[in-house]
Amino acid sequence: MTVTITKQAEAYLEALAKALEIPPARYEQAERSYKSLGEWLHRDESSVKNFGPDVFVQGSFRLGTVIKPEFDGEEYDVDCTCSLTKLTKSNLSQAGLKELLGEEIKAYRKSKGIQKEVHEGRRCWRLEYADGAQFHMDIVPCIPNAEAQRLLLESRNLDARFADTAIAITDNEVPEYYEITEDWPRSNPRGYAEWFKSRMGDVFVRRRQQVLDEMRAEGVTASVEDIPTYRVRTPLQSAIMILKRHRDMMFADDPTDKPISIIISSLAAHAYEGEETIGLALMSILSRMESAIEHDGTKYVIRNPTDALENFADKWEDHPERAEAFFGWLEQAREDFSAAGRLVGHRRMSSVLASRMGRDITDQASDAALQPTHPGSAGLLGKATAASSTTAPSVSFADQPRTPKKPDGFA
Numbered sequence: 001m002t003v004t005i006t007k008q009a010e011a012y013l014e015a016l017a018k019a020l021e022i023p024p025a026r027y028e029q030a031e032r033s034y035k036s037l038g039e040w041l042h043r044d045e046s047s048v049k050n051f052g053p054d055v056f057v058q059g060s061f062r063l064g065t066v067i068k069p070e071f072d073g074e075e076y077d078v079d080c081t082c083s084l085t086k087l088t089k090s091n092l093s094q095a096g097l098k099e100l101l102g103e104e105i106k107a108y109r110k111s112k113g114i115q116k117e118v119h120e121g122r123r124c125w126r127l128e129y130a131d132g133a134q135f136h137m138d139i140v141p142c143i144p145n146a147e148a149q150r151l152l153l154e155s156r157n158l159d160a161r162f163a164d165t166a167i168a169i170t171d172n173e174v175p176e177y178y179e180i181t182e183d184w185p186r187s188n189p190r191g192y193a194e195w196f197k198s199r200m201g202d203v204f205v206r207r208r209q210q211v212l213d214e215m216r217a218e219g220v221t222a223s224v225e226d227i228p229t230y231r232v233r234t235p236l237q238s239a240i241m242i243l244k245r246h247r248d249m250m251f252a253d254d255p256t257d258k259p260i261s262i263i264i265s266s267l268a269a270h271a272y273e274g275e276e277t278i279g280l281a282l283m284s285i286l287s288r289m290e291s292a293i294e295h296d297g298t299k300y301v302i303r304n305p306t307d308a309l310e311n312f313a314d315k316w317e318d319h320p321e322r323a324e325a326f327f328g329w330l331e332q333a334r335e336d337f338s339a340a341g342r343l344v345g346h347r348r349m350s351s352v353l354a355s356r357m358g359r360d361i362t363d364q365a366s367d368a369a370l371q372p373t374h375p376g377s378a379g380l381l382g383k384a385t386a387a388s389s390t391t392a393p394s395v396s397f398a399d400q401p402r403t404p405k406k407p408d409g410f411a
Contacts, residue, residue: 008344008369010279016357016365017238017278020067020245022076026135027230030061030078033129033137040108041082048104052085055139058189063196064230065240065265070248070358076135079124081189083142083167094170095178101125101141123171123185142167145186153308162191162306191306193229199269200234203276208232235281236272240265242282246333246356257325263302263312267292270305283341286334332356346370 038055041048059079060066066076082101092100098120105125106118116128124138149166153159168184176183197204208227215222243264251258268285270292275281294301299317304310316323336356340349346369350362 005279005283005341006344008346009341009349010277011369012340012346012349012365013242013279013282014238014277015368016353016361017233017241018368019361019364020241021233022066022068024231026066026076027061027228030057030076030135030137031228033078033127033135034080036112037080037082037105037108037127037137037139040111041104046104048084048100051087052083054083054085056081056083056190058140058193060261060265062189062193062229063240063265064232064237065244065261066230067241067245067248068361070245074134078135078137079140079189080137081140081142081167081169081187083144085144087143089143089145089148089168089182089184090180093178093180094174094176094184095172096180097143098125098141098170098172101139105139120172122173123169140169140187142169142187143184144168145184148182149186149188149307156309158308162188162195165190165194166307186307186310188304188306192304195305196265196269197229199272200236201274203234203236203274204232207234235275235278236269236285238278239272239282239285240268242278242357243268243285243333245358245361246336247329249356249358250329250332251325254325257319257322259322259326259329260312263326266302266305266312279341282337286330286337289330 034055034057038053040046041053041055043049046053056062057078058081059077061078069076084097084101087097102118102120102125105127109118109127114127114129119126119128121138124140127137127139129135129137145166145168146164148168150160150163153163166186166188169187171177171185174185208224208231211227211231212222212224215227244261247259247264267289271285271288272281273284273288275284292302293313294303299311300313300323301311302313304312313323316326336353340352343349343352346366350359350366354362
């Protein structure tokens with residue numbers, strides 16, 4: 001079927017994405033927290049200072065795709081990584097690394113007066129901040145793994161462009177956890193963030209420059225490199241935020257089978273082709289979202305773009321119901337947003353999407369779409385109308401069998 005995105009729907013989806021954004025202060029709070037931990041690890045008394053600790057944020061906070069919690073008291077999950085850059089896998093075991101860093105994190109908690117004890121997870125240490133902070137920080141211990149990762153990928157004739165930022169992480173459920181061995185779990189959050197940024201393409205570059213120009217107009221001295229990804233909002237990021245909330249609401253009573261965010265973000269980024277508006281990006285992503293899913297005859301494969309040997313859909317083989325849940329969610333999202341995209345009344349759009357996005361969010365979007373963005377302006381609807389002098393674009397969601405193929409960018 002063919003879906004026409006009305007100008008009113010474009011304005012509404014822009015307002016919907018805006019309603020899902022977290023306040024900039026939340027990003028800044030998370031940034032201060034992980035930088036504070038980094039400073040602690042570099043203090044003179046630190047037991048890891050000489051091992052070159054490097055703390056950096058990863059996940060949705062790094063990608064700029066965090067969404068506002070559905071409920072006011074719900075916590076944000078800030079994912080961080082701490083690399084001891086001067087250690088290697090020949091120096092200690094995964095257990096040794098995790099314990100070494102864990103002692104410092106526990107000491108940091110006490111020094112900052114954080115009441116809740118540090119919690120050990122499978123791969124991370126969790127710092128639970130005060131209730132008013134409304135977030136916790138998961139810190140994954142790791143060491144550099146660039147050379148081993150490059151050799152591994154090149155030996156298989158696979159893309160090794162992002163190997164320089166590869167890391168080896170801890171996982172207390174693997175058999176080698178207590179052994180000094182070269183066999184560690186692999187990851188590359190910095191590489192993934194760079195790949196994600198590359199998928200935003202010229203749109204990201206232009207919008208980052210706009211942010212910089214606005215900052216300079218306010219008297220702030222900054223360079224392009226000073227602008228974090230979360231300060232830039234592209235249609236790809238906004239579309240992912242909308243899809244994540246739709247997913248959360250649809251699986252509110254079935255969190256086990258809920259499609260994981262890394263799959264949604266990866267498939268959306270593969271499908272994105274530089275669309276300039278949120279509505280067109282969302283519809284186009286939904287129409288192409290299966291294009292980066294492979295099937296090798298026995299299982300589905302969604303490759304990590306920085307490590308083609310990692311399958312983000314590896315759990316689907318043992319839990320086929322999760323694959324069914326993903327494809328069911330995708331079909332529902334297509335149906336919901338194509339229905340909303342044909343409408344011209346914002347209240348009707350809210351009615352269509354309220355059960356899938358949350359009534360509070362859809363009502364906020366409906367109200368905001370009609371509000372002036374500044375005195376004398378015509379609001380988001382006026383912006384959308386002024387920006388388009390031609391018929392709204394059409395996107396086709398073909399009713400055809402799924403034929404997963406190898407995604408672009410893999411050898």
